[in-house]
Amino acid sequence: MTGTVAEPAVTRYDPSRPPLARRLAAGLATPGGIVWVLLVALLVAVVAYNPQLAAPDQFLRLIARMAPVAIVAVGQYFVLVSGEFDLSMGAVIGVQVVLAGTLIGDDPSRILPVVLLMVAVAVVVGLVNGLVTTLLRVPGFITTLGTMLILSGLTFYATGGSAGQNPAEEFRVLGRSGLQLPIIGYLPWAVVVLVVVVVIASWLVRRPFGRLLLLSGDNPRVAHLAGSSVWWLQTRAYLLSALAATVAAILLVGYAGVHPSVGSGYEFTAITACVIGGVVLGGGRGWLLSAVAGALVLESLFTLLNFVGVAATWRPTVQGAIILVAMAVTVLTTFRRRRPPVREVPPRSEPGAGEGAPAPASQQPRGT
Amino acid sequence: MQRRTSRLALVGAGVFALALTACAPGANAGGGSESEPSAEANPWFDQAQFDLENERRGAQFEGDPAKPYLQYLAGDMVAAADYALDRPGKVCFANASLSNTWRQTGWITMNQQLQVLQEQGVVQQMETRDAQDSDDTQVADIDYFVNEGDCDGFIISPYSPDATTAAVERACETGKPVIVFDRAVSTDCVTSFVHSIGGMAWGIDVGEFIADQLEPGDKVVALRTAAGVDVFESRWAASQKIFDDAGIEYVDYLTGADPAEIKKAVTDEIAKGEIDAVWVDLGDQSVPAIEAFEDAGVDVPIVNGEDNMAYLRAWKERDLNGFGGVYSNFQWRTALLALTQLWQGQDIPKDWVVPQTPITSAELDAVLRVNDEMPDVHSTSFGGEDLPGFPDAWRDRIIP
Amino acid sequence: MSGTASETGGRGTRSAAIARLRGGLGSTAGVYLVLLGVIAVAAVVVAAAGRNLFTPGNLTVLMTSIAVLGFVAIGQTLVILVGSLDLSVAYLVSLSSVLAAGTMAGASGGTVPGIVTALVATVVIGALTGCLVAYLRLSGFIASLGVGLLVAGYLASYYRGTTGKASPELAAFGSASVGPLPVPTLLMLVCLVLAVILVGRTRMGMHLLAVGGDAHVARMSGVRAGTPVVVAHALSGLCAGIAGVVIVARLGVGSPTVGEQGGYDLLSIAAVVLGGASLAGGRGSLWGTLGGILIFAVVDSAMGILQVNPFLKEVVRGVVIIAAVALYARRAAPLVRRRFTDAAGPAPAEASAAAAARPTASVTEGAER
Known part of the structure; x- marks a missing residue:
């Protein structure tokens, strides 16, 4: 790892587009890149402890159960890069899980209307979070803390704080089962959903919306000058996070069943995942895919702890340590890279891996 | 300035790494086995x-087996004479929480029993404070009842045994009957402790x-x-x-x-x-x-x-x-009855142990038949089959 | 008593401090207006149910209930003033309670060692968090979350259930009261006044506000930006530690989960913001925080009397937080501008230019928008 740190200096003197390997190496030296190295190392360790997991179907099952956290991290990513927090995501998951359980019951014909209702709930929550934060100028931390209390209170009020009825199996398919395929054997739907969510989110990040969102997180004034209304950008970020939480809830109902405590703590896990992936709190910087990798790192770390036989009580400590280390790495490398006034990293040089790479504000395209 | 910052940062990182390695031996010691070795x-x-x-599992209980919530093990009794009340009394209930299905089912049963007692003119009202699984809140709740509750008797379902002890002792000092059920407290000042075997x-x-x-x-x-x-x-x-x-x-x-x-x-x-x-x-x-x-x-x-x-x-x-495994849910009903029996002049056991009978495959069909209409979250040892609200209150499961 | 000593200490700083104090009271007035409104509504609703909110017993319970959250929120206010956050306080409260009760083990001789052990541990951890924020440039949110989780794992792994025992002296302290005021609450109020003096009348306090207002500008004007942040976090650790000791006094034992049960991390932040502070730092007052805590306490007390379903209480709390802060935000804009024209503050143009260029990783809010 120490060897690759010097790479950016090399790229600077390369007049033409640097070769892919170089660019990859340079990318890996960033906080958003190191997380991939870490992820690969952890997955190798997990498989080493349990060689059966090397089989494609088993491995995909492992990824499948990480999918909800990764999807929540995708939603949180949009809010974080816009410079805010969404603490209500876990509570949104709880509400949606309980809604699904209570309203669908044993009747598969109710699935469609209930899913539409869940989407509507997500839209309302996202709008409330976004509009209260932007138009009423309540800090997002406080807005979403309030909605978190409101939603979790309502969930527990409706259920009395205990497990409810599981919905019809047809509804649980997405989280619980998958496709039988010839070569890899078994493809869990959750993995498919994760890929779809990530593809859509990547597309959004490359759209003017995504670029302006990052810009607004970095500097709202500049974003405003660039012709975007900051309030609508941030409200859309909150909408996306509420929708992501809803998708995660659908997977979790399938995977685990109905319980109001499903989703509790996911907001902090998702923030942790984003931070591990090099997303900077306060907005403006961070790669979407690295946030997803951060979620996978966290989950595979917990799996590894289970395999090694570390008591679950140590989990918070491990999570805390990795947060601090990741954050320290981010800050150290960011300072190193940000100090030189002139950088020749083009804003969008890597169509494959580096979308959303933060560029200096002056290089951002103006307007739409 | 820039160099200074990064040097400071490096020092910080070093200190942090040291702190982590200092933690590591502890981590290994605590984490090698999943928990206590034995x-x-x-x-x-x-x-x-x-x-x-273990001995009580096979013990013979006093009372009518058809009403397990009133059965008890022979032992010291509490004389009701000190607590008798000639008017409808006010119950003050400090509840640990309603955060699991077992507690909810018991709470429904308790409320159904309460309605009967109110109709009989034994209980005037029951005031409840819920501590939401917090010791500190529960201590405040009990103190509120002691200072302000105007209570004729206390029912306390403690969150954790030691932390609520001091507050329970303050309740005892009022001279009013104090019934503790489910989890224990570390004091013997309570009038009666209602629990199933354990x-x-x-x-x-x-x-x-x-x-x-x-x-x-x-x-x-x-x-x-x-x-x-x-x-x-x-x-x-x-x-x-x-x-x-x-x-x-x-x-x-x-x-x-x-x-x-x-x-x-x-x-x-x-x-x-x-x-x-x-x-x-x-x-x-x-x-x-x-x-x-x-x-x-x-x-x-x-x-x-x-x-x-x-x-x-x-x-x-x-x-x-x-x-x-069964931890008898009907003790929620017993706790309320213990208090009202004292008011009505009936002696009750000091340590009121109600039976607890696990469900084996032999009883499974019978249990399922009786509780056929009940939701998934229902506890079958709820013991409210003879209350007027049965089965609607438990089937609809509206948390009071 | 302290009059002669401080009067020689320079009239300039003092009058600036007084001006700031007045400014603080100005925004704090809004908080107490909301508090009055909440009390009025609560009293009417409780009276409509045939009960009385203002009975002596009820007021005693209310006063008792604000002690623990009060301590935590004092520390949280200082941290928020410097533009950081402390999410580790809930775990520090638990840690302090188990260390204090464990060291005491019910013995009279253990009172002092127990309290000292607990407070030293929480101060050191708080200072460590502060160093991470000040010198490693981690955001307070992440640094305190990380440190809090480190502590959480330790608590979960080494403690199973309540532990130790309060010494008789500490237990007596927990249940004593002076008139209607419980002693722990009185101590909390004393600490609050000390903190007010620290912020309003000392150099360190000025630096706290300056760094919170804008770390960059503060540095330019010769304030060592790191020290106030470390001090604020260390004091927050101290306050959380005292809160843990107070809990031992009340419960008689230490509990590794008592801080989480109380939700003191998010509740204290909410209380500080309810008290009119800005999460971006530099603006806020300790008296306002007290108002915020009282708002929570009155709402909780009324709901307790009315036997509101415990889960609906959460809903009401959430609504109160959002509504109150939205109300303040409507008043906040002129206040922000005034901050920059304050005696201690920099010129407005310089400040906003610095704010626009600032690459900090803290929560952005208010002024820039």
């Missing part, structure tokens, strides 16, 4: 209590069911809800003792009640190797554990549960090798 090392294991509850008896029932069918060296995965809560800790301590004596291997997880965490833990254990039984201390955990085996395409081993309908239905539908 029941003897578990601070919650108490041989005398284990023997007492967590150890629960642990012995479940532990023996599992141990009887396994060989030495077989492996049990234990899923535990909460650390430091005596009713749960004592269940595990007793089962752990039985597994130790039978030479059975076990790993234990603290999963909380979140089914996703439970499923992940079980899935990881399935990946590690064969599992011969899953032990849970809360019935809510059984179904996610069962599903983990199904999703992995592995035969479901022994999985115990409690008397909650979700587990009993899963047991029946999947024809499992199951066992329902």
Whole structure:
């Protein structure tokens, strides 16, 4: 790892587009890149402890159960890069899980209307979070803390704080089962959903919306000058996070069943995942895919702890340590890279891996 | 300036790395085995209590077996003369929480019993404060009742035994009857302590069911809800003792009640190797554990549960090798009756032990038949079949 | 008593401090207006149910209930003033309670060692968090979350259930009261006044506000930006530690989960913001925080009397937080501008230019928008 740190200096003197390997190496030296190295190392360790997991179907099952956290991290990513927090995501998951359980019951014909209702709930929550934060100028931390209390209170009020009825199996398919395929054997739907969510989110990040969102997180004034209304950008970020939480809830109902405590703590896990992936709190910087990798790192770390036989009580400590280390790495490398006034990293040089790479504000395209 | 910053940062990182390495030996010491190596090392294991509850499992209870909520073990009685009341009384109930299905079912039963007592003119009203699983809140709740409640008697369902003791003693000082039920407190000032045989008896029932069918060296995965809560800790301590004596291997997880965490833990254990039984201390955990085996395409081993309908239905539908540990839910009703019996001049036991009878495969069909209409979250030991609100109040499950 | 000593200490700083104090009271007035409104509504609703909110017993319970959250929120206010956050306080409260009760083990001789052990541990951890924020440039949110989780794992792994025992002296302290005021609450109020003096009348206090207002500008004007942040976090650790000791006094034992049960991390932040502070730092007052805590306490007390379903209480709390802060935000804009024209503050143009160029990783809010 120490060897690759010097790479950016090399790229600077390369007049033409640097070769892919170089660019990859340079990318890996960033906080958003190191997380991939870490992820690969952890997955190798997990498989080493349990060689059966090397089989494609088993491995995909492992990824499948990480999918909800990764999807929540995708939603949180949009809010974080816009410079805010969404603490209500876990509570949104709880509400949606309980809604699904209570309203669908044993009747598969109710699935469609209930899913539409869940989407509507997500839209309302996202709008409330976004509009209260932007138009009423309540800090997002406080807005979403309030909605978190409101939603979790309502969930527990409706259920009395205990497990409810599981919905019809047809509804649980997405989280619980998958496709039988010839070569890899078994493809869990959750993995498919994760890929779809990530593809859509990547597309959004490359759209003017995504670029302006990052810009607004970095500097709202500049974003405003660039012709975007900051309030609508941030409200859309909150909408996306509420929708992501809803998708995660659908997977979790399938995977685990109905319980109001499903989703509790996911907001902090998702923030942790984003931070591990090099997303900077306060907005403006961070790669979407690295946030997803951060979620996978966290989950595979917990799996590894289970395999090694570390008591679950140590989990918070491990999570805390990795947060601090990741954050320290981010800050150290960011300072190193940000100090030189002139950088020749083009804003969008890597169509494959580096979308959303933060560029200096002056290089951002103006307007739409 | 820039160099200074990065040097400071490096120093900081170094200090932090040192701090981490300093933590590491502790981490290894605590994490090498999943928890205490044996029941003897578990601070919650108490041989005398284990023997007492083991003996009570086979004891003969006084009273009408058709009304188990009024049965008790022979022992010291409380003279009602000191507490008799010639008017409808006010009950003050400091509740730990309603945060699991068992507590909710009991709460519904208690309220149904309350309605009967109000119609009989024994109880004027019951004021309830809910501590939401917080010791500090519960102490404040009890103090509120003592100062402000205008109470004719207290019912306290404590959150954790030691932390509420001082407040319970303040309630005792009022001279009004104080009934504690479910979890214990560390003081003997209370008028009566209502509970079923206990967590150890629960642990012995479940532990023996599992141990009887396994060989030495077989492996049990234990899923535990909460650390430091005596009713749960004592269940595990007793089962752990039985597994130790039978030479059975076990790993234990603290999963909380979140089914996703439970499923992940079980899935990881399935990946590690064969599992011969899953032990849970809360019935809510059984179904996610069962599903983990199904999703992995592995035969479901022994999985115990409690008397909650979700587990009993899963047991029946999947024809499992199951066992329902019971911590009698009807004690919620008993607690209220204990107080009102004192008001009405009836002596009650000082240590009121109600029976607790686990559900075996022999009783499964009968239990399911009686509770056929009930929701998945219902506890079948609710003991309210003879109350006027039956079955609607429990079937509709509107939390009062 | 302290008059002669401080009067020689320079009139300039003092009058600036007084001006700031007045400014603080100005925004604080809004908080107490909201508090009055909440009390009025609560009193009417409770009276409509045939009960009385203002009975002596009820007021005593209310006063008792604000002690623990009060301590935590004092520390949280200082941290928020410097533009950081402390999410580790809930775990520090638990840690302090188990260390204090464990060291005491019910013995009279253990009172002082127990309290000292607990407070030293929490101060050191708080200072460590502060160093991470000040010198490693981690955001307070992440640094305190990380440190809090480190502590959480330790608590979960080494403690099973309640532990130790309060010494008789500490237990007596917990249940004593002076008139209608419980002694722990009185101590909390004393600490609050000390903190007010620290912020309003000392150099360190000025630096706290300056760094919170804008770390960059503060540095330019010669304030060592790191020290106030470390001090604020260390004091927050101290306050959380005292809160833990007070809990031991009340419960008689230490509990590794008592801080989480109380939700003191998010509740204290909410209380500080309810008290009119800005999460971006530099603006806020300790008296306002007290008002915020009282708002919570009155709402909780009324709901307790009315036997509101425990889960609906959460809903009401959430609504109160959002509504109150939205109300303040409507008044906030002129206040922000005034901050820059304050005696101690920099010129407006310079400040906003610095704010626009500032690459900090803290929560952005208010002024820039």
